[in-house]
Amino acid sequence: MEPTANPRERRHRYGMVIDLDRCTGCGACTVACSVENNVPPPPERSTERTGVVWIRVSEAQDPRPAGARSVFVPVPCQQCDDPPCEKVCPQRAVELDPKTGIVAQVAVRCLGCRYCMAACPYHARSFNWFRPEWPDGTAALLNPDVSVRQRGTVEKCSFCAGRLQAAKAKAAAAGSREIDPADYVPACVEACPSRAIVFGDLEDPSSEVARLARESESFRLLPALGTRPKVLYRSVEPWVRASLSQPEVSRG
Amino acid sequence: MDEPLIARGLRRTTLPRFLLWLAPWAALLALGAWAIFLCFAEGLNQTNMDNRFAFGLWIYLDLTVIALGAGAFFTGFLLYVLKRKELRAVVNSAVVLGFLCYSGAILILMVDVGQPLRAWFTFWHPNVHSMLTEVTFCLTCYLLVLAIEYAPVVLRSRKLRDLLSLLVLEHQLHKVMAVFAAVGTFLSFFHQGSLGGLYGVMNGHPFSYRASLGIWPSTFFLFILSAAAAGPSFVLLTTWVVSKLSRKELVKPEVLRFLGKVSGWLLLVYVGAKGVDSLVWLNATSPRAGVSPASFYAYPSFGTWILFLEVVVLGLVPALLLVSERARARTGLLVLASALACCGVALNRFVQTIQTQALPTLPFDAFLSYSPSWQETAAFLFVVAYGVLVYSISFRYLVLFPEERELAKG
Amino acid sequence: MNLKLPAPVSFAAGLAPALAAGWLLFPRLLYEEVPQPLPFSHEAHAEAAGTTCDGCHALGPDGRFAGVPRVEACAGCHAEKGGSPGVDALVEGYVTPGREVPWLFAARQPDNVFFPHAPHLALAKLECARCHGPQGKSAEARPFARNRISGESRDVWGPSIVRRKANAWDGMKMADCIRCHREAGRESACLDCHK
């Protein structure tokens, strides 16, 4: 929705820096994210390609012949500044919020045409191929702050927008429009055992994430495609930076 | 026993034989209906599509069917706007084909979409920058125009002719048909283009991303050209098939040759444009996105042969055949060339849909393959069966080929 | 000689019932009136809990709105039966077994809507009647009508079938929220209100 002319609220551009030297591919981020955002547990026939996963951890092997090492790359929605999904959605179910930089996926307006999934180069979007069900009464333990999506709609990481909304409500109760950054920590950042994910406002130069983003060891996935993602990765290993910031390794 | 329904002067098989012809297609329709019911009741997990292959068989065949259905707008454009009178012989059949292709495509889109009951959201909250919004708007409007063009053919049928008030309406509609043809051309120009634009704007996939001419990617114009080329070929092909099946002379041979000529020249222009576009795409656009063109074809299932097949074997060869007077003279060659042209367009749509999503984008992606489930194939055969049934019934009870009467007199 | 109907008459024969069904019958059939589990009079409680709303409906320190008081608050005064049959029902049905009263919230937004009371009360300083109407002085709980098709409360669409709003609280759909936000000069994005 186009903001109308008025005193513009302060701009935030929430982003992440994920340290690939720390990530061990344990999947705690995926599980914590699923608990926090009411992501449905796997139905009977779901596979790695039809499951709903908001932050997918993939293994990237050292392409050099002698290299036996791997790094594990957690790929949430990259919250691009020029999102390829927003401009293709036919009914504006996807919207880059100028105030927070988060790319909203409004499930109630989503037709399920899945064009945004085809357009996203990071495969960060999942479709509800199955009807979301919570077995054995765990439906009573769902997070009241996040609404469950319906079968036939697309969903993706929202940088735990529910927690941002709660933080803004808390700040509002205390009479301020700006949230306390400590109140807004996404579930994956909180759950990562190796503390590999740093989250914060890229627009605030003093924040940890902005400092790390400026370092030379930080890089973006698929930089040349012009999507300008706000999720950065870093590693002290040159081979990691070289092989992952390159758009594509052609393996015959 | 249904002679009073058949237009005077046309000879059709007996009703039992006609029903015998319809029986297999009706069975296919029933099977397809069951698959579609499953997709609605159980959900889209019945298909083999997944988070990587968001578009599958249905979207691919939607594009192909709409490209082949472009015969309606192009024949209408040549006849009503450019006043090429000889096309009067096939315009009715082209309109019926167009209507069936578009209505079938929209039907399968309703099954493919996860929440069909919210389809009107695209109209109520349109994102004017999205190619799919433009496709949705134009597809629905053009289906309306096609219905309006189809109505006169139905109202002139022998039984309905007695409803005088409707016949008068049909007569008046016939007078203003040129307006609808022009509107149809305008709409088709945009949605054929937008279907091409669907893939051209995807800067996430260097394989399908194309630099833009004005505000549209180049595939916008390529899809229009290829649709306009494939349309007449498809009309020619179907007319030939129907005449072979019904063992009747339906149109004068020079009408088919004229269609072939038009399709040939357009195909030639398309192949030229496609060649230039591919060169720009391989040497400028992709490298700028940081991708080596060789990587597009580095995988066993999609080698460079597929590009050669699409542009040369199914593009240049039929174009040259259709352009040369001598080749067009022999009906066998004419039909073969138009069939090749149609397959060329179908292959182009396949490559844009399936190969785009199969190729890896992230460094740690793998090349993935996809094959449709039986539900997907059955649902599509539902549309094919629906098309054949309605066309057969139209061919029997309506006058699709006005010249058939004189030709019948020999 | 048979009476041949003139064209406009047969056309009107179709038009009139359709209009009547659409304008009169449909609005009534669309909503089902569901009685509240207990009679409740704000008026009667006004003296006990003080005339301001935030006596019972307070805003928590973490910005979460407490909403309708829990059954412990009722048990405070209504420990035993006595007074009106309503109180008996309350005590017997809910206070003794300690079960929450399943109130039907007329102003309940659909599941995917996040409506934070905090900014509206603490920052915009709106008073409750602006969206909830004069419930504070009402003698019985606001009647709850559920839309048979969408399952939402009628107060979201509003009493008038064509959304003619006599006063501010007649209907709280997205259009109403946005109009108010635009008047207040606030920027609004999807994630502000959708969860």
Added chain:
Amino acid sequence: MPLDLSRRDLLLAATGAATGAVLSPLPWKLVDDVAIWTQRPATPTPRPAGPVALRPTTCTLCPVACGLRVRCFGDVPVSVTGAPGHPASGGAICPLGLTAHHLSRHPLRARTATLRHARGEEPLSRDAAVAAVGAALARAAHAGRPGGLLVVDGRPGRPLSALYRAVAAAAGGRYATPPRVGPARTLAALSRRSPEPSLTLGVDLAAARRVVCFGAPLLEGWGTPGLLPRLRAGSRRRPHEERLEVVQVEAVRSRSAALADRWIAPVPGSEAALALGIARVLLDEGLLDCRLVESRTEGLEGFARAAAPFTPGTVSSLSGVPAATVVALARDLAAHRPAVVLGGGDPAGSPLPDETEAALAGLNLLLGSVGGDGSPIVARREGPAAPAGAPPVELADVPDGSVGVLVLDGHLSERAVPWSRLLPLLAPSATVVSLSPWRGGLADHADLHVPGLAPLEEAGDVPGSPDAAAATLSRAVALVASPEGAVDPAVFLKESAARASLVLPPLPPSAVEGVFASRRGRVVDGTTGEATPVGSLASPGALGELLEKGGCWVDDPAPLPRGRLSFLAPGETAESLSRAALAARPAPAAQRAAVAREAVAAAPPASLLTKLTRETALRTPPVAVAPWRA
């Protein structure tokens, strides 16, 4: 006058109706309402059941006992996170812990006590269960040693373990603990080599600059989640020489092997040869200060004699690891001390044979990673609860057919003690009692299954990991109501013992009183991380209060071991060690492809956890790479 209705009139009426409908709100409102109907999720999100609170507790899924903060709406737990300042887990938890609040509703959760007999199963009420267990205990007490009681404790060191030992002592039976797995076996092997039999050792990875794992999945988050990756990434800031590097010695390319700085793939079974080969290179090239080593150990020359046959050439022929790699690894370890060598298991997950543990222990002694100040392996005290009741015996020492009544603890996982090891111990008409909260696993073999408490249902003191650098104690708070059929094992056992008229020896003081009495260590607040020394506390109640609010007691470092550790444990000779290492044969299970190695927890995975196995590629089992020798 008959009305003449022609088709034209019907047509006109129909168009009139259509126009009327379009001009009325009916179709438009219908379309809008149907769209809103499609927006209602099949599973509506529950309304908040009360104010939000972050409730502290401790995870009881595995011995590490991570500090948890459970986010509850009213009393409904919604999500689980780690306690930021918790000393034992450092604020981290593993994926299992993240779904701990779903476990109480798991389909495999046993909800009533059941008695199994030939004709099938029958549910038991609580007092019927007490009576049955009481009778079994009485029978065992009466039978004495042959046909007596055997209690197998899944996690020794807990207050419940003290009760188990008391009951075993009262009934004249035995109290057994499962064999130690992974790095704990190496520590056990080392403590066997020390003059003080009761020396307990812990490992503090923060002090190490080289960590060599022989199959232990330390980088996959086993043990304290995320500790080693955090230490290694933290050390990346320091100059190259100072960095912590991990060497994984494993036959399969597991996730740890992929993450390690170097991966060495020996033939399974040849680990002992490789370790001795490294030792030989260290000794031959004089990379060590032999005087310092001899000052702290005994029997160096015996170990040298054992390592003698293992020239790099022999090692490469035995294990398939190139000779140059062996030499380079040895030099690297020598140059970057303190280094620590930890055993894990062979690809099939079964523990390493004894001669390999001995070789690893010797290597640790050579590298001086034991007992020195700043060395990774440190001495520590046993744990807060003072030992009492029947002394723990190894399962191996229990004679076959001698057990009349077998009591299985709730935390005993079938991977640690498979049923095939317990069956031979049972007498013909033995009774098996299981206190496991879950159906399946060992509980299926139990005649009497009395379900205990699942995670987040248990309350009480939880000791830390036996391998940690220092003993810790924190408290578990019950946040989820347990099903009525489930019992608190401690209360249940006391009632059964009373029913069997067993006179229990006096139970040791509770862990909190034990800690308070010792006046040792400090209580670290799980959220802020600031410590209050136990000495400054007024009463055990105050200590309990701090633990209840999410605090964690950490013991003071233990004094260095006085005696000198010997290279060869009693009963081992240099020749037996080298002969065993030469005859390298892989364990039969190791021949098959390796199994996916989950953390050793008895609980079945919650539905959301199966997301990792079914909807991501993270849990695909690693593929065997090393050349197998028939």
Added chain:
Amino acid sequence: MLPWNPDFIPATSTYLFLGAFFAVVAVVATTLGVAALRAFRDVSRGRAATVRWLEEFEELPEEARACRHALTGELPGRICPRAFACSGCERHARLVAERSGDPAAAPPADSLFGFDFPSDRLYHRGHAWARPEEDGSVTVGLDDLSSRIVGALDAVVLPGPGERIAENGPAFRLHKGSARVRVAAPVTGTVVETGGPGRDFYLRVRPDAPFDGASLLSGREVAAWVLREWDRLQVVLAGPRAVPALADGGVPLADLSKTVPDAERDRVLGEFLLDP
């Protein structure tokens, strides 16, 4: 979609896109509206029948649409562009003016090739004749050539008195075997009395306007027309399954359609009586 929608973005791209869309909808709607309006006007003005004739005229084969002056050789080979509405045709007016110059050609012989074509009546191209009566009414009947071809009819559906017939619209229907053929009316008016095949006229009609029969054939055109119809009959009969036709000379059969196989009869009669 609409400017007052809450999430309407007032940007040029939106106006362009929705502008184009509403323009297309407007064009389609107005075109449909115009066509519907014209149709409504035609129906209310009773031109439905003529419109039907216009539709049918287009479907007639070429040889049936020859101009009346092409029959008489004045304008050889001309196809009538106006569906036989000669009154408005200026070429016809000019030729009639010239023709009035020369003396009336010899009155046609009453019988042509053995057919009875009396000259007191005017002939419609669809083989119906109209004879103005003294009392101002007009009698309508089937000419001799067609009655010979049609032969014995199973049934004849005649409009009752009081019903209206319009020129070129359906006058009455002939049923024979599986054939259902309508005969075009030569005059517009209200039926006063119905005759039948047995009597010498089928209908007696009171014409709306004074009967002038401008578009009907008379005089020497009739002979040329019958000769042309004779050739057209060969073409009609010659259809895909050739029927034994009259080569030359010989006496015309009394009931030709009896020899035509039933499957073909409907087509033959339909094409001959200009009913596509």
